[in-house]
Each structure stands twice: as structure tokens, then as C-alpha cells.
Amino acid sequence: MSGSDQVSRAGVRSVLRELRAARRVPALSAAAGRGGEVVWSEVAHAPWVGTPTAEHAFRIGSITKPMVAVAVLRLVDEGLVALADAIGEYLPDAPAADATIRHLLTHTSGLQAEFPGPWWERHGGPTWDELAASGVEQLWDPGEQYHYSNPGFAVLGRLLEVVRGRAWDKVLQDELWGPLGMTATGRVPVGPHVTGYAVHPHADLVHHEPVAEYLAAGPAGEVWSTPADLVRFGLWLVGGEADRDAGEAVLPLARRRDMAAPRVVVGDAGPAGGPWSTAHGLGVRVRQDGAVRTIGHGGSVPGFTADLRADAVTGDVVAVCGSSTLGFGGGAALLAALQGDLVRVPLPPGDSHDTVGRAVGRGTAGPGEITGTWYWGPSPHTVSVGAEGRVELRSQDGGGRGTVFDAVDGELRGVEGGYWLGERLRVCEAAGAPVALDVGTFHFTRAPYDPATAVPGGVDATGWHRPGSTG
Incomplete structure (x- = not known):
């Protein structure tokens, strides 16, 4: 290992530990890729969570979406569908049947952000029949407005199932995960995995998060994986995979580059009138971290957050997964450290909290008010x-x-x-x-997961409790 590699690995390790401590994440696991290979992986964790290893899987939330997008683009390459086709040609009962496959991939279908009903990420998702009958709103005409939509990717997952004749995750296993050597990735954990927690914002207390079944909502964010597997995916996304023949067989590099072209600016990504910091391609996020353009996606579901960033020019990749609902601030600082730039992206601020724990007020509003x-x-x-x-x-x-x-x-x-x-x-x-x-x-x-309200998915039976304790 060269001296520069030693420096960059030490820098990434330091940033990983600082991120975990700043956000009090129970377990924060990261990996880095360079030159077509996974070159580093490590886990920083609190003492009370045991000894998670780099082989432990996390829920990756919406990083599921670019994987589904790859499988959809394979349909396009095979001539089975076209990006300009209205989804209603294949799924007559789909919401926004007039939206095209391209609209769905770029979140410009006009569909609402979430599934109707209780908070689906904690409560659980609908079946396809329930989704089709649920009255998902189309808030805008297709192409009129960028609006991130989880139901839109449920529709794309259903498209895969109808055209391929098998479950969407089986399609991904056969056509993406298997060929790219992503052996730790699946709709359910295929090996060791961590527990997801909510970490109290004002005290050293935790709360177990439920792992609900997402059913037809699964293509929006149900997959489990490891940072090393995500790095393999990221290397492939930017054409940095070691086995070029295997990579081309999954999807040609020209199609991957088309996938990563910024097509619509994400409206909440920066100050009005300023340069864009985030755009969306065909199922992937395109982010501008200073002078560095990265391809990837973030993900979050209760108990877990994740981020994947692949440098579109150098092919350097970082992936990081955490076991906290509140998150860790993203992977930009890790990529900066890998590339030897420890000052380009600041670490997110830590939370202000008491180690003993203070009483949490129920807000300053009076009766009948919501401020x-x-x-x-x-x-x-x-x-x-x-x-x-x-x-x-x-x-x-x-x-x-x-x-x-x-x-x-x-x-x-x-x-x-x-x-x-x-x-x-x-x-x-x-x-x-x-x-x-x-x-x-x-x-x-008014208080985190107030048990006096109907919290979808329920609350931890022990309530907020000290890490490592049972109540």
C-alpha cells in the first residue's frame, strides 16, 4: 500500500468516526472503491451495539430506486418498452397512467410523494391492488414539475413484474446483483444485519424502529445491502468496474452515461437563483459537490440512512450506511477525505443534548395552535x-x-x-x-414518537431507553 493510500484511508477513517460521534449513530459502516475494486471498509460503532462488521447489512432505503431503474432500462435496451411509452399501455390500473416511463424515472410524473394512508415506512406498504385503488393523487400534469414520488417507483417495480413475469427483486437478483457480485444485497437480509434505532435528539436514549413489509411499495426502498456491495454498484454506474465485459452485459456504458445525465433540477436543492446542487437523471441523483460531480442516491427509512456517491470523472466511490433514523449528514465528507481533501466539505454539526437527559417540552403553542x-x-x-x-x-x-x-x-x-x-x-x-x-x-x-398519539407502526414497548438497557 502506497503512502498516499495510507493517508487517504486514515482520513476516511477519521471522518467516519467523527460523523458517527457527531450524530450519535449506533453503527456507521462505510466502504470506498477505486480502480475498479473495493479498497477499504470499516465500521464505527457505539460499544453497546456489539461488534458489527463490514459484512453486516443495513436497509438502504431509496438507493433501491436506481437499481430498479437499471432493470427498467434493460427492458428499454431489449425493445420491450420505450421511455416515451405511457405507463398505462402496460399497467392500465396504474396511477398517472398518462405519464411516460421517462417521467416516472425522473420524478416528473406529477404523482404525490407518498402512498395514501398511514406513514407507510413504519406502518407497511399496500398490495398492488390496494395501491391502484387508493386514489394516489396526480398533483401536476406529466413533465410539468419535479416532485419526488415513492409511488412512481412502485409503478416501475410493477412494470418489471408484468413484463418479466416474476417479482421485482428476483429480476434485480438475476440481472444486477448476481452479475455484479453483490452477494450481500437482497429484499430481506441474506446474512448478518444490524438493528435500526431512533436516537433521541436531546438525550442519550434510543428507540427501536419497526421493520415493516413494504409489499408493492418495495421498489421505492425495501432493499438491504452493505457499503461494499453499494460501492460495487457505484463503480459500475460510472464505468469503473474491473470486469468490463460483465458490466456491459448488465447495461452498456453508453446507456449508463445517459442514465446519469442531469435531466431535471431538484427544486429544494439550493437557494433560489443559485447554481443547482442536485439534479435527477433516469433513476439516479446527480450531485454537484463543489467541483466534483457525483452519481448515486441517498436513502432513508425509519432506523436507517444511507448514501452512495461515485465521482463521475475519477471513478472514486464511497458508500456509507447508518443505523439511525436521524441520519449522519451524507457521504460527501467521506469522498472528500478519500480524495485527500479534508476541508472541501465540512462535517455536519453535532446534536446538542444532555447525557443525563432533560425533560422534553411539548412545544410553546397554546391550545388550538400549531406553532x-x-x-x-x-x-x-x-x-x-x-x-x-x-x-x-x-x-x-x-x-x-x-x-x-x-x-x-x-x-x-x-x-x-x-x-x-x-x-x-x-x-x-x-x-x-x-x-x-x-x-x-x-x-x-410534540415529543419524539409521542405514545399518546397514533404513531403508525407503533412505538417501542420499552419506550425511550438508555442504550444497552431493556427499559
């Missing part, structure tokens, strides 16, 4: 109401989702920016006072 602090799981958000009655929901860490809501046809709808543009905000009351917010089906409470 103050609300928690989406463990993530604190602030709700404010302007003079004209417009409601703003904003993440307190500065990097999360934020949207302005206003009255539209008698209900609050997102009217400016962010993930919940076009989505509903509904106030849930008990005894005449607001106790929860339903924001695009996500459940917000």
Missing part, C-alpha cells in the same frame, strides 16, 4: 404562522425538508418549495387541541 416545535420521528421541526395565515414547516437542523403551506380549496397544501410541495398538512386534534400533524402522511408529534 412551535414538532418532531418527525426524532427530527425536530419548527412550525410558524405568518400574518396571512401561511404555515411554514422547517427542519431545525437546516438541512432537512421545509415547505410553506396555504389554504387551497379548504385545506392546507404546500405552495412553496421543498419535499411537501403540493401535499396536504392536516392537524390531528384531541379534546380540541392539536396533538399531531399529518404532513403528506408523515406523523409529527
Whole structure:
């Protein structure tokens, strides 16, 4: 190993440990790829979680989506479908039947962000028949607006099943995971795996997160994998795989480059009028980290967050997976460290908390009001109401989702920016006072996972508890 490799590995290891400590992630596992190979992998973890290894799998959430996209593009290459085809030609009962396959891959179908009903990531997903009958809203005409949509990828997964005649994950196993040597990747864990937790934002307490079955929603984010397997996928995405013949057999490099071309700017990715920082290709995120353009995707489901970034020019790749709902801030700092630039991307700020734990207030709002602090799981958000009655929901860490809501046809709808543009905000009351917010089906409470409310998927039977304890 050369001296420069020793320096870069030491830098990545240092950043990994700092990220874990700053965000109090129970287990944070990372891997790096260069020159067609996985060159480094390591796990940083709290003492109480045992001894997870680089072979332990994590849920990777929406990193499932670019894998589904690859399988869809294989259909295109075989002439079985075309990007310009309306999805209704193949799935007459699909929501947004007038949207094309290209619209679905680029999140421009106009479909709402989440599945109707309770918070599906904790509660569980619908069957296809339930999804088709659920009244998924088409908020815009196809091509009119970028709007990230999980139901859109459920539709693409169903397309794979109908055309191929087998389950979407079997298609990925046969056509992607197997050929690329991703032996630790599957719809369910195929080997050792970690437990996912919510980490309290203000105290050293944790909460077990449920692992629900996603059914037809699975193509939106159900897969388990390891950082090393994700690095193999990332190397292949940018044409950096060691076995070029095997890579071409999965999908030609020209098609992969077409897949990674930025096609639509992600509207909530930066200040209005500034340069874009995030765009979307055909199922992949294209991110501009300073002068470095990366191809990949992020992912999150309760208990887990993950990030994959592949440098489109050098072929360097990092993947990182964590076992905390709140996340770790993404993989940009790890890629910077791998490339010997320890100052290009700052580490995310750590959380302010007491080791003993302080009492968590239920917000500053009086009865009948919704202003103050609300928690989406463990993530604190602030709700404010302007003079004209417009409601703003904003993440307190500065990097999360934020949207302005206003009255539209008698209900609050997102009217400016962010993930919940076009989505509903509904106030849930008990005894005449607001106790929860339903924001695009996500459940917000005055305290993290307030057990006095109907938290979809339920709450840990032991409640918030000290790490390593049973209650």
C-alpha cells in the first residue's frame, strides 16, 4: 500500500468516526472503491451495539430506486418498452397512467410523494391492488414539475413484474446483483444485519424502529445491502468496474452515461437563483459537490440512512450506511477525505443534548395552535404562522425538508418549495387541541414518537431507553 493510500484511508477513517460521534449513530459502516475494486471498509460503532462488521447489512432505503431503474432500462435496451411509452399501455390500473416511463424515472410524473394512508415506512406498504385503488393523487400534469414520488417507483417495480413475469427483486437478483457480485444485497437480509434505532435528539436514549413489509411499495426502498456491495454498484454506474465485459452485459456504458445525465433540477436543492446542487437523471441523483460531480442516491427509512456517491470523472466511490433514523449528514465528507481533501466539505454539526437527559417540552403553542416545535420521528421541526395565515414547516437542523403551506380549496397544501410541495398538512386534534400533524402522511408529534398519539407502526414497548438497557 502506497503512502498516499495510507493517508487517504486514515482520513476516511477519521471522518467516519467523527460523523458517527457527531450524530450519535449506533453503527456507521462505510466502504470506498477505486480502480475498479473495493479498497477499504470499516465500521464505527457505539460499544453497546456489539461488534458489527463490514459484512453486516443495513436497509438502504431509496438507493433501491436506481437499481430498479437499471432493470427498467434493460427492458428499454431489449425493445420491450420505450421511455416515451405511457405507463398505462402496460399497467392500465396504474396511477398517472398518462405519464411516460421517462417521467416516472425522473420524478416528473406529477404523482404525490407518498402512498395514501398511514406513514407507510413504519406502518407497511399496500398490495398492488390496494395501491391502484387508493386514489394516489396526480398533483401536476406529466413533465410539468419535479416532485419526488415513492409511488412512481412502485409503478416501475410493477412494470418489471408484468413484463418479466416474476417479482421485482428476483429480476434485480438475476440481472444486477448476481452479475455484479453483490452477494450481500437482497429484499430481506441474506446474512448478518444490524438493528435500526431512533436516537433521541436531546438525550442519550434510543428507540427501536419497526421493520415493516413494504409489499408493492418495495421498489421505492425495501432493499438491504452493505457499503461494499453499494460501492460495487457505484463503480459500475460510472464505468469503473474491473470486469468490463460483465458490466456491459448488465447495461452498456453508453446507456449508463445517459442514465446519469442531469435531466431535471431538484427544486429544494439550493437557494433560489443559485447554481443547482442536485439534479435527477433516469433513476439516479446527480450531485454537484463543489467541483466534483457525483452519481448515486441517498436513502432513508425509519432506523436507517444511507448514501452512495461515485465521482463521475475519477471513478472514486464511497458508500456509507447508518443505523439511525436521524441520519449522519451524507457521504460527501467521506469522498472528500478519500480524495485527500479534508476541508472541501465540512462535517455536519453535532446534536446538542444532555447525557443525563432533560425533560422534553411539548412545544410553546397554546391550545388550538400549531406553532412551535414538532418532531418527525426524532427530527425536530419548527412550525410558524405568518400574518396571512401561511404555515411554514422547517427542519431545525437546516438541512432537512421545509415547505410553506396555504389554504387551497379548504385545506392546507404546500405552495412553496421543498419535499411537501403540493401535499396536504392536516392537524390531528384531541379534546380540541392539536396533538399531531399529518404532513403528506408523515406523523409529527410534540415529543419524539409521542405514545399518546397514533404513531403508525407503533412505538417501542420499552419506550425511550438508555442504550444497552431493556427499559
